[in-house]
Amino acid sequence: MAIPPLKNALVAGAVGLALGLSACGESDPPAPDAEDLDISVLQDNFESTYQPLPPEHVVITNATILVGNGERLDKGSIHIRDGKIKAIAEEMDVPGDAQVVDAEGGWVTPGIIDSHSHLGVYPSPGVWAHADGNEMVSPNTAHVSAEHGLWPQDPGFLRAIEGGVTSALILPGSANIFGGRGVTVKMVPGRTAQDMKFPDAPQTLKMACGENPKRVYGQGRGSSPYTRMGNKAEVRSAFINAQDYLDRWIDYERKKAAGEDAEAPSRDLSLETLAGVLNDEVLVHNHCYRADEMKHRLDIAEEFGYQITAFHHAVESYKIADTLAEADVCSAMWSDWWGFKMEAWDGIRENVPMVEAAGACAVLHSDSAQDIQRLNQEAAKAMAAANRVGLDVTREQAIGWITLNAAKILGIDEVTGSLEAGKNADVVIWDGDPFSVYSRTQQVYVDGARVFDRDDPARQGELDFTLGMLGEGAQ
Amino acid sequence: MLRTIATIITVAAATLAFPLKAEVIAITGGQVHTLGEAGVLEDATVLIRDGRIEAVGQDVSIPNDARRIDAEGRPVTPGIIDAHGQIGLVEVSAVSGSNDGAVSGRAFTAAFDVADAINPASALIPINRVEGITRAVVAPGHGGGGSLIAGQGAIIDLGNGYDTLTRQGAAMYASLGETGAQLSGGSRAAAMLHLREALQDAQDYQDNRADYERRERREYALGRLDLDALGPVLEGEMPLIINAHRASDIRAALRLATDFDLQLVIRGGAEAWKVAEELAAVDVPVLIDPLQNLPGNFESLGSTLENAARLHEDGVRFAFATGDSHNARNITQAAGNAVAHGLPHEAAMAAIMSVPADIWSIEDRVGRLESGLEADLVIWDGDPLDVTSYPDHVFIRGAEMPMETRHTRLRDRYLEVHDLTLPLAYPR
Numbered sequence: 001m002a003i004p005p006l007k008n009a010l011v012a013g014a015v016g017l018a019l020g021l022s023a024c025g026e027s028d029p030p031a032p033d034a035e036d037l038d039i040s041v042l043q044d045n046f047e048s049t050y051q052p053l054p055p056e057h058v059v060i061t062n063a064t065i066l067v068g069n070g071e072r073l074d075k076g077s078i079h080i081r082d083g084k085i086k087a088i089a090e091e092m093d094v095p096g097d098a099q100v101v102d103a104e105g106g107w108v109t110p111g112i113i114d115s116h117s118h119l120g121v122y123p124s125p126g127v128w129a130h131a132d133g134n135e136m137v138s139p140n141t142a143h144v145s146a147e148h149g150l151w152p153q154d155p156g157f158l159r160a161i162e163g164g165v166t167s168a169l170i171l172p173g174s175a176n177i178f179g180g181r182g183v184t185v186k187m188v189p190g191r192t193a194q195d196m197k198f199p200d201a202p203q204t205l206k207m208a209c210g211e212n213p214k215r216v217y218g219q220g221r222g223s224s225p226y227t228r229m230g231n232k233a234e235v236r237s238a239f240i241n242a243q244d245y246l247d248r249w250i251d252y253e254r255k256k257a258a259g260e261d262a263e264a265p266s267r268d269l270s271l272e273t274l275a276g277v278l279n280d281e282v283l284v285h286n287h288c289y290r291a292d293e294m295k296h297r298l299d300i301a302e303e304f305g306y307q308i309t310a311f312h313h314a315v316e317s318y319k320i321a322d323t324l325a326e327a328d329v330c331s332a333m334w335s336d337w338w339g340f341k342m343e344a345w346d347g348i349r350e351n352v353p354m355v356e357a358a359g360a361c362a363v364l365h366s367d368s369a370q371d372i373q374r375l376n377q378e379a380a381k382a383m384a385a386a387n388r389v390g391l392d393v394t395r396e397q398a399i400g401w402i403t404l405n406a407a408k409i410l411g412i413d414e415v416t417g418s419l420e421a422g423k424n425a426d427v428v429i430w431d432g433d434p435f436s437v438y439s440r441t442q443q444v445y446v447d448g449a450r451v452f453d454r455d456d457p458a459r460q461g462e463l464d465f466t467l468g469m470l471g472e473g474a475q
Numbered sequence: 476m477l478r479t480i481a482t483i484i485t486v487a488a489a490t491l492a493f494p495l496k497a498e499v500i501a502i503t504g505g506q507v508h509t510l511g512e513a514g515v516l517e518d519a520t521v522l523i524r525d526g527r528i529e530a531v532g533q534d535v536s537i538p539n540d541a542r543r544i545d546a547e548g549r550p551v552t553p554g555i556i557d558a559h560g561q562i563g564l565v566e567v568s569a570v571s572g573s574n575d576g577a578v579s580g581r582a583f584t585a586a587f588d589v590a591d592a593i594n595p596a597s598a599l600i601p602i603n604r605v606e607g608i609t610r611a612v613v614a615p616g617h618g619g620g621g622s623l624i625a626g627q628g629a630i631i632d633l634g635n636g637y638d639t640l641t642r643q644g645a646a647m648y649a650s651l652g653e654t655g656a657q658l659s660g661g662s663r664a665a666a667m668l669h670l671r672e673a674l675q676d677a678q679d680y681q682d683n684r685a686d687y688e689r690r691e692r693r694e695y696a697l698g699r700l701d702l703d704a705l706g707p708v709l710e711g712e713m714p715l716i717i718n719a720h721r722a723s724d725i726r727a728a729l730r731l732a733t734d735f736d737l738q739l740v741i742r743g744g745a746e747a748w749k750v751a752e753e754l755a756a757v758d759v760p761v762l763i764d765p766l767q768n769l770p771g772n773f774e775s776l777g778s779t780l781e782n783a784a785r786l787h788e789d790g791v792r793f794a795f796a797t798g799d800s801h802n803a804r805n806i807t808q809a810a811g812n813a814v815a816h817g818l819p820h821e822a823a824m825a826a827i828m829s830v831p832a833d834i835w836s837i838e839d840r841v842g843r844l845e846s847g848l849e850a851d852l853v854i855w856d857g858d859p860l861d862v863t864s865y866p867d868h869v870f871i872r873g874a875e876m877p878m879e880t881r882h883t884r885l886r887d888r889y890l891e892v893h894d895l896t897l898p899l900a901y902p903r
Contacts, residue, residue, distance in 0.1 A: 124769040155770055211569070318889050338882075339599070339801035341569035348882045354889065369769055377808060377862045384863035388856075389890065437811030437862045470722070470746070471776035475768065 037253040039246075041267055042276045046147060048197035050186055055083040055448030059094045060429060063103035068110040068403040068418030072396040078108060080425040083448035088419050103429050106442060109399055110419050111166025111187075111426030113406035114372050115332045116285075116312050116365035120170055120185075120193070121146050123154030124369060125465075134173030135180060139213050139225055139234055142205065143269035144180035146170045150193040153464045155471075156369040161187045161452050162460075163373035164434075164441045166426040167198060169410050171206045171312075174287040175216040177225065177234050179206035181273060182285060184410050188446050189461060202283050202411035204309075205273055207235070209288035209297060210343050232296055239304040242274030249275065283309040283411055285332075289343035291316035298327050310363065310409040313337075314355075315347035321358030330361035330409045334371075335378040352379075352401055353386030353393050363409055364401040375402045380435035395435050424448075498873065499524045501537040502854065505546030510553055510829040511843040515821075521551060523850040526873030531844050544868060546854050552824065553844050554609025554851030554871065556831035557803040558762050559716075559742060559796035562603060562611045563593035563631055563639075568801075577616035577625065582658070583673055586700035587626030589613050590643040595636065599801055601880040604633035606804035607859065607866045609851035610641060610841055612796075612831070617650045617718060623658045623669055624649045627704065628716070630835055632851070634871040645835055646740070647708045650718040651728055652774045667727055672696050674735050677705035714738045714834070716762070721774040722749040729753060740834060742796065745775035748782050751789035760792040760834045765813035765826075783826065784817030794831040795823075811860035823860060849873070 058080045065073040065088065079086040079098065094100055121133035132149030135141040150170055160168070166187050172179035183193065184201035209231065218226030225231040248265040255262035276282035284301070288294050288311045301308050310330040311317065315338065317324060317331035324331060333355070338347030356362040364379050366372035376399075383398040407417025416424045425448035432439035443459075444452035453459035466472050500523040507519040509531060520535040521528060537543065566573035575592035578584045593613060603611070610632050615625040625648040630641040650658060655666030676695040680702040686692045687699075695702060707713035717728045720743040729750075732739035741747060744761040747754060754761060765783045770776045779785075786793050795810055797803070810823040818826075832842025841851050850873040857864035869876040888899060 125772045127772065159769060215569075318886075336802060336805070339567060342567055345567060346885055348886050350886050350890075354886070369771075370766060373768075374808075374812070377812075380862040381808070384865065388865060389886065435863060437808060437860060438815045440815055466770060466776065469770075469776050470749070471770045471778070474777045474779040475781070 037250060037257065039249050039253055039275075039279065041249065041272050042279055042281050044203055046145075046194060046197070048199040049192065049194040050188070050190070050197055050199055051195075052083050052447040053188065053449035053451070055080070055425065056445070056450055057081050057095075057098045058101055058448075059092070059098045060101045060103050060108055060427070061094070063106050063108040063429065064433075065108045065419060066110075066396050066399040066434070067420065068399055069420065070396055070400060072394075076108075078419060078427065080427065080445065080448050083425055085419055085421050085423050085425050085427070087421055101429065101443070103442075105432065107430040107432065107434055107439070108419070109164070109376075109428050109430065109434055110403040110417055111428055111444065111446065112164045112375050112402050113410065113417060114160070114165050114168040114366050114375060114402075115310065115363050115406040115409050116367045117160075117168040117170050117372055118173065118367070119156045119160060119168065119369060119372065120150035120152060120154045121172065122369075123151050124156050134175045136175040136216055139176050139217055140178045140238055140270060141172075141176050141180050142178035142238070142271075142273040144172065145183065146172050146181060146206075147183035147193045147197065150183060150185075150196075152190050152193055152196055155463050155466055156372070157187060157189050158461045158463060159369070160372045161444055162441060164376065164428040164430070164444055165372055166428070166444065166446045167407070167410070167412065167416060168372070169204060169285070171204070171285060174206070174208040174212045177208055177213045177231055178238065178270070178274070179208060181282070182206055184412065186446055188449075188451055189463060198412060203276060203281060204283045204285050204410075205277055207284060207286040209286065209293040210290060211341055212287070228293065232300060235297070235300055236303070238270075238274055239278070239300070239306075242271050242278055243304065245271040246275035246278050277306045278304060280307070283409070285310055285312055285409070287312045289313050289315050291319035294320060295323060298323070298329065309411075312365065313344075313367070315344050315351060317360070318348065318351045318354040319346075321355045321360045324355065325358055325360035328361075330363055330405065331355050332363040332365040332406070332409060334367065335364060335382040349382060349385035350389065350391070352382040353391050356393075356397070356401075357386075357391050361405055361408065362401055363405045365406070376434040376439075377437055378402075380437075383435065395433070398435070499538055499541040500544065500870075500873070500875070501535070501541040502544045502546050502551055502852070503537070504548060505551035505854065506548055507531060507844060508550060508552045508824060509844040510825060511845045513845075518548070519551075521844055521852060523870065523873045526850055528844060528846050528848050528850045528852075530846050544854070549867070550855045550857070550859055551844070552607075552853050552855065552859055553828045553842055554853055554869070555607045555806060555827045556794075556835075556842065557603070557608050557611040557796065557806060558794040558827075558831040558834070559612055559614050559798055560800040560803050561613060561616065562599050562633070562800050562803060563595065563597050563613050564589055565800055566594070566597055566599070577621040579621055581622055582669065583624045583697045583701045584615075584622040584626045585624045585647060585673070585697065585704040587615055587622070588629070588644065589615050589627065590629040590640060593629065593631060593639070595631070595639045598881050599803075600633045601877070602801070602882055603804045604869055604871065604876055605866065605878050605880055605883075607807065607853045607855070607869060608803055609633055609853070609869065609871045610837075611803065612645065612835065614646075614716070615648050617648070617654050617658065621658065623655060623666060624673060624701070624705075627713075630837060632871050634874060635876065641837060641840070642835070644707070644713060646714040646716050647705070648716045648718075652719045652721055652724040652743070653772060654718055663724065663727070667731065669696070670731060673701075674705065674709065677702050678709055678735075681706055681709060708737060709735065711736060711738050714740050716740045716742050718743050720745040722746040722777065724774065725750050726753065729757065729759060732759065733757070744793075745782070746777040747791065747793075748779065748785035748789075749777055751786050751791050754786075755790040758792065760794065760830070761786065762794050762796040762834075764797045765795055765809050765818075766797065780812065780816040783813040783823070787818055787822050792830060792834065793826055794834055795826045807860050807864070808862050811862065814860060820860065
């Protein structure tokens with residue numbers, strides 16, 4: 001028998017409780033809804049210390065603007081002030097105190113968002129001493145968090161900024177079924193991971209299907225999961241425990257709210273992460289290649305009443321794009337990686353546009369310290385391949401794969417991801433069509449601050465690692 | 476006598492490799508990038524006969540029996556030569572049974588010849604050729620406990636037959652730098668020591684073979700087959716490709732090449748720009764990945780997207796090689812990025828078309844669009860180096876290649892999921 005989805009169980013419980021209470025007397029306060037309960041242990045324990053840099057007051061003019069939401073201005077202007085986008089329009093009056101950046105011949109896009117990166121946790125140099133992205137000791141390490149492995153001195157951050165990336169989700173690796181929590185960062189190098197942490201971004205959990213857990217534990221150690229069967233059983237078992245854990249905390253918080261004596265349950269970091277998933281406070285980012293496995297994971301999510309935010313890598317999403325659309329689950333994909341393992345054998349260039357054409361949400365991610373520097377080119381390859389088979393993908397559409405749709409799965413789309421008034425001024429000026437291999441970023445803004453400028457050496461950083469080494473200034 | 480028979484068989488095989496039907500094809504109206512002295516010819520014709528280029532130019536008379544393809548002003552280029560990869564040796568990287576790229580457990584496997592393992596039916600071949608790659612250098616690997624001297628690479632065409640070898644024993648592969656150190660007990664100095672020992676032994680063996688056969692020679696570090704295999708390297712007939720990134724490792728390789736009078740090629744070369752003048756002085760070419768710009772380890776601290784532009788500036792010969800086999804097709808993107816970072820467009824085209832042919836001494840067969848050469852060519856729908864361009868037609872040795880792959884088959888199967896009377900697995 002299927003365990004009823006948690007939310008329904010809670011509602012049923014609350015209704016039952018309310019009925020019971022009403023039988024006792026009308027003066028008793030109603031029991032709080034589970035959703036109204038502030039379950040303190042599910043909150044993010046490590047606050048961001050990110051401080052926006054002093055913002056510029058700028059009007060960028062004469063640019064071809066891809067807004068990120070599917071719109072395009074052929075010759076537009078964008079006004080940036082106090083770290084926000086004040087206005088975007090074909091014509092605008094330039095305030096006297098604003099600096100004008102004439103982008104004649106150039107293009108403007110939202111800051112690019114990479115929804116799958118290991119920068120900082122698998123940094124350059126790729127030495128064991130810095131390989132902090134995969135806690136490969138157990139198939140369930142939901143208790144760990146990428147921010148606790150993130151080395152903010154990874155030179156890859158600066159290369160990514162130069163590539164126009166303004167935010168990224170840094171995820172643990174995929175050796176484990178539950179790899180741990182990810183951390184969403186601003187692409188502004190800081191002295192600590194917390195300095196880079198995207199303020200108020202939702203918490204995330206990395207999960208993994210398929211070959212990697214099987215290889216590391218089954219093949220490598222003769223332990224579970226030995227098969228995909230074991231993998232899914234582990235997911236279900238873990239969520240049964242998590243549900244129990246959550247119930248105990250709900251019970252405790254409810255009693256506390258009602259002024260009753262209650263003893264707090266003992267804490268369990270792994271179960272806190274999973275309970276956060278069940279309570280819609282932690283977004284699930286699920287590494288999953290094969291179409292049939294994604295469907296299994298959707299069924300399990302339904303069984304326990306949680307939502308999978310996105311399947312990552314998802315090389316076979318094109319095979320079940322209709323199902324994914326129906327389930328409202330996004331796919332974060334490469335443009336063309338394939339063949340490096342069995343579950344990547346059916347990867348095709350048209351995956352991203354085919355997912356979108358089926359009405360499902362398509363995101364293009366990097367998973368690579370190299371490709372994160374050129375997500376615009378990756379989108380261009382997928383767009384062009386699609387257009388050759390008549391899918392008619394436009395640039396204004398394709399830019400969404402690496403901006404607004406990516407923001408959506410990170411849960412930060414209300415503040416970034418498109419160039420709409422009121423959003424954070426995360427903006428890239430390109431010296432040409434960003435869907436050409438020859439175009440390069442000219443300026444990159446995060447929260448209105450110019451963090452990269454190709455014409456201004458003062459806006460091109462050098463992180464500690466390369467300082468005084470042969471690599472300093474090599475770029 | 477045996478050698479004569481072998482030669483006859485080889486010649487016969489090479490002849491059979493060309494289309495049996497004598498087809499004449501005229502590609503007209505193209506923007507023809509000859510990659511040769513003729514440069515770029517607008518509105519030009521390439522005439523193909525019997526698998527070879529018969530004529531290239533703006534005034535080529537087209538025979539009546541020629542099949543005409545109108546390029547409509549689009550770029551026509553030589554086929555791309557992937558200068559380093561494992562196409563044909565690897566199918567699924569993580570499936571060991573489909574993977575013949577490296578030998579482990581022995582320090583020297585100079586006699587290991589990838590040609591004996593190449594699979595012309597590999598799915599990687601059509602997937603890369605529909606994106607313009609027509610020849611590929613297939614190299615033995617060093618990773619995963621491979622050998623310091625890994626063995627011999629081959630050059631194949633990506634055509635549709637079983638006779639795809641362009642050249643067997645095309646080069647010998649060895650490692651210095653971090654890989655070489657790992658394979659030699661932990662130090663670069665040990666790697667150099669072992670390479671020198673191997674070359675000295677091979678030289679001694681060449682000079683005293685009769686003594687060796689009579690067991691009157693000292694012990695060698697290498698077995699007989701490996702000693703034999705190093706003969707052409709010592710003769711300077713077979714290039715020695717040495718993996719090296721760090722500037723000091725490249726210098727070490729140059730010293731080795733000087734001492735033994737070797738035909739050296741550097742592969743990797745992340746810091747090659749730091750030693751560009753020395754490379755240019757002895758005309759040692761470099762195979763680089765132009766996208767390498769991260770200090771991925773301590774031997775590539777000087778990685779930069781301007782590597783290619785700086786090497787070009789200093790007159791170093793270089794070809795592009797990402798080392799990626801499944802996506803060797805992305806070499807055009809890599810080349811385009813080199814252009815975005817200062818390399819002239821024609822030099823980037825050369826680095827994936829003509830220069831590899833020169834480095835591998837197959838310039839008398841492919842690499843340019845010139846009369847007499849084998850007809851490997853591509854008609855593109857746009858600038859070959861831009862990421863939105865794809866080939867419309869690909870010819871290998873004069874034969875037009877099908878533009879279908881298992882990827883296009885998968886794509887088409889799922890492009891429109893109709894109401895089906897049969898499961899999706901049935902329609903083909």
